[in-house]
Amino acid sequence: MVKPVNIVDIATIIRSKNAKPFLFTMDIFFDNLGHYEKAVNSGVINKKLIAKMYHLEDENKAEIYNFAQAWAIKITIPRAVASGGIGDTDIYGAQQHAPLYSIKIPI
Amino acid sequence: MDEIRILTPNGSIGSGFSEELFEEGMKRNPHAIAVDAGSTDPGPYFLGKGRSISNKMMIKRDLEILLLARDKNNIPLLVGSACGPGTKSTLEWTINIVKEIAKEENLHFKLATITGDIDKEFLKNAVKQGKVRTFESDKALTVEEVDRATNIVAQMGVEPFMEALKSKPDVIIAGRAYDPAMMAALPIMNGFDEALAEHMGKILECGSMAAEPSSGFEPILGTIRKGYFLVEPMNPKSKCTPKSVADHSLYEECNPIKAGLPGGTLDLSQTVFEQTGRMTKVSGTKFVKDTYTVKVEGAAKVGYRTVFIAGVRDPIMISQIDYLIDGVTENTKAFFHDVAEDFQILLHVYGKNGVLGKVEYIKDAKIFELGLIGEVVAKTQELASTICGYLSHLSMHFDYPGCKATAGNLAMLYSPENIDAGEVFEFNIYHLLEVDSPTALFPISFEEI
Numbered sequence: 001m002v003k004p005v006n007i008v009d010i011a012t013i014i015r016s017k018n019a020k021p022f023l024f025t026m027d028i029f030f031d032n033l034g035h036y037e038k039a040v041n042s043g044v045i046n047k048k049l050i051a052k053m054y055h056l057e058d059e060n061k062a063e064i065y066n067f068a069q070a071w072a073i074k075i076t077i078p079r080a081v082a083s084g085g086i087g088d089t090d091i092y093g094a095q096q097h098a099p100l101y102s103i104k105i106p107i
Numbered sequence: 108m109d110e111i112r113i114l115t116p117n118g119s120i121g122s123g124f125s126e127e128l129f130e131e132g133m134k135r136n137p138h139a140i141a142v143d144a145g146s147t148d149p150g151p152y153f154l155g156k157g158r159s160i161s162n163k164m165m166i167k168r169d170l171e172i173l174l175l176a177r178d179k180n181n182i183p184l185l186v187g188s189a190c191g192p193g194t195k196s197t198l199e200w201t202i203n204i205v206k207e208i209a210k211e212e213n214l215h216f217k218l219a220t221i222t223g224d225i226d227k228e229f230l231k232n233a234v235k236q237g238k239v240r241t242f243e244s245d246k247a248l249t250v251e252e253v254d255r256a257t258n259i260v261a262q263m264g265v266e267p268f269m270e271a272l273k274s275k276p277d278v279i280i281a282g283r284a285y286d287p288a289m290m291a292a293l294p295i296m297n298g299f300d301e302a303l304a305e306h307m308g309k310i311l312e313c314g315s316m317a318a319e320p321s322s323g324f325e326p327i328l329g330t331i332r333k334g335y336f337l338v339e340p341m342n343p344k345s346k347c348t349p350k351s352v353a354d355h356s357l358y359e360e361c362n363p364i365k366a367g368l369p370g371g372t373l374d375l376s377q378t379v380f381e382q383t384g385r386m387t388k389v390s391g392t393k394f395v396k397d398t399y400t401v402k403v404e405g406a407a408k409v410g411y412r413t414v415f416i417a418g419v420r421d422p423i424m425i426s427q428i429d430y431l432i433d434g435v436t437e438n439t440k441a442f443f444h445d446v447a448e449d450f451q452i453l454l455h456v457y458g459k460n461g462v463l464g465k466v467e468y469i470k471d472a473k474i475f476e477l478g479l480i481g482e483v484v485a486k487t488q489e490l491a492s493t494i495c496g497y498l499s500h501l502s503m504h505f506d507y508p509g510c511k512a513t514a515g516n517l518a519m520l521y522s523p524e525n526i527d528a529g530e531v532f533e534f535n536i537y538h539l540l541e542v543d544s545p546t547a548l549f550p551i552s553f554e555e556i
Contacts, residue, residue: 013354019361021147021534022243027357054466067363069353069380076361078245080464084150085533086409086451086484089462091150099468 004104010035016097019076021083024093026075026100036071039105050075053099075100110332111294112137113307114341117314118323120144120169121161121190124314125325128341132326133176140173141289143312144201145188147404147534148359153191155406155532157258159200160191166201171208177277178214185268185279185289192404193283194258195224201280209556216277218554221267223282225259225403225540225548233540240400240539243361248538256405256536263401264369265305266545268292274553282549283404285369286312294331302394305373307336309366310355310389315340317355317387318347335390337383347387349380369545371396399545405536410450411488412528413495417502417517419477424516427507428456428477431516435502443494450485450494479517484531495525 008014012031019025030036039045051059054077065074081088090096114137117124121144145160153160177184189201202220209215231250233239239248253259260283269292271279287308294304307329310317315325318340326341338347356375357363366373374393381388419425432454439452457478460467481498485491503517542548
């Protein structure tokens with residue numbers, strides 16, 4: 001039976017960082033190929049979800065990449081404020097992944 | 108030559124590395140030591156100010172080990188983005204440290220210096236000629252923005268390093284450079300595949316980050332041969348696995364499969380990672396050539412900052428924190444209305460949404476303590492200091508509905524409570540510049556030390 005599983009239970013790494021000063025990039029590494037494929041095929045992690053989660057005006061500003069060699073999904077979004085600009089609260093972008101913890105994947 | 112071995116001590120000089128593990132690397136007889144020394148990661152201040160990210164003692168410690176090792180084995184040392192933003196000022200600062208070490212250790216070598224500062228008039232002309240492309244910042248570059256920047260650099264690719272290497276220098280210290288360029292230059296010069304050399308550089312430039320366990324503070328060795336390269340961490344307890352190396356492809360990159368670099372795109376879609384002992388063998392990476400562009404970075408001054416740091420423990424005030432923030436902000440703006448255009452107020456509430464702001468998704472958590480950081484950015488330090496002083500005093504005594512603690516709202520952390528934090532910069536140039544020659548913007552000079 002398929003049931004929703006907290007992403008944190010099937011991911012080994014969930015992290016964020018600047019991809020240079022104007023972008024945040026977030027990586028979710030799964031614990032095995034099967035869970036990676038289930039996550040990708042479920043379509044749960046999509047542009048609409050990311051746009052809602054990160055308050056993006058245009059969902060096409062969110063880029064999502066599946067990288068099978070690393071069993072990983074990468075999400076890249078524009079920063080609201082460039083790194084270190086007035087009002088930026090995360091210079092390295094190292095804590096922007098937290099909302100991803102709320103994702104559930106049907107397994 | 109069947110293979111070229113490149114040793115990288117760590118992810119960035121100035122962050123330290125194990126001398127013992129570096130010695131292990133030197134025992135492999137590398138053909139060159141190559142290392143990165145800078146980044147935009149710590150924000151725009153360093154580029155704007157033209158100041159090193161690391162402290163002198165740390166840079167000197169790392170450089171001394173590298174200069175002595177290079178001297179002993181008589182191999183070149185390549186350092187890029189020295190040290191921090193890679194501006195002329197930080198490059199000169201680094202070279203002074205190099206000379207200081209040479210004097211103390213009685214070392215003699217041929218030094219090549221490559222600068223990467225961009226002339227404003229040159230860049231303005233390029234803007235007018237439509238040679239500057241907008242990419243990640245979403246904002247087209249204007250001549251006004253060029254004028255606003257205090258420092259402008261461009262990331263050099265492998266070509267200036269290759270050009271310098273032709274004159275057989277012992278040490279190359281370069282300004283702002285594309286991180287893998289220092290590692291890729293010698294292999295490409297010796298006829299090895301450009302795509303593999305660049306990809307190897309991308310892995311080496313972070314030290315042993317691509318190993319398991321991962322560490323940017325430990326040395327890594329790259330060996331390039333015909334058709335593939337090998338990466339091996341110098342810590343005997345670590346290994347590079349196909350998974351750890353593939354994982355690293357994602358690090359700080361917006362796209363794990365296609366990475367833009369000076370002169371084209373590195374395509375990892377056909378890359379194969381295989382285990383060989385403690386090493387990982389990498390093959391199949393492709394380089395798709397395109398119009399040659401270099402990334403131009405600039406930072407402009409936006410003012411001066413003063414902050415105060417306080418805690419809030421009173422449960423009634425915690426429940427009224429939004430009321431207090433709106434109230435003190437409005438009141439302060441009204442009091443300083445005659446200089447309204449010259450300052451901004453920001454109040455950060457840690458424990459509520461200090462990190463994520465409007466993106467914060469947890470709204471119903473039980474809060475018993477908050478951290479409050481008041482921030483004023485103004486045209487002058489004196490103005491920032493004055494307004495922040497008013498703001499912190501007002502926040503301390505501001506009345507809110509239901510207030511019972513009439514003697515003060517905040518647990519101030521420091522005396523003085525208002526801390527002048529100095530100049531504030533922003534990245535205002537982050538664009539791609541089309542160039543006719545990959546070397547023309549990066550003059551090389553030589554000196555016998």
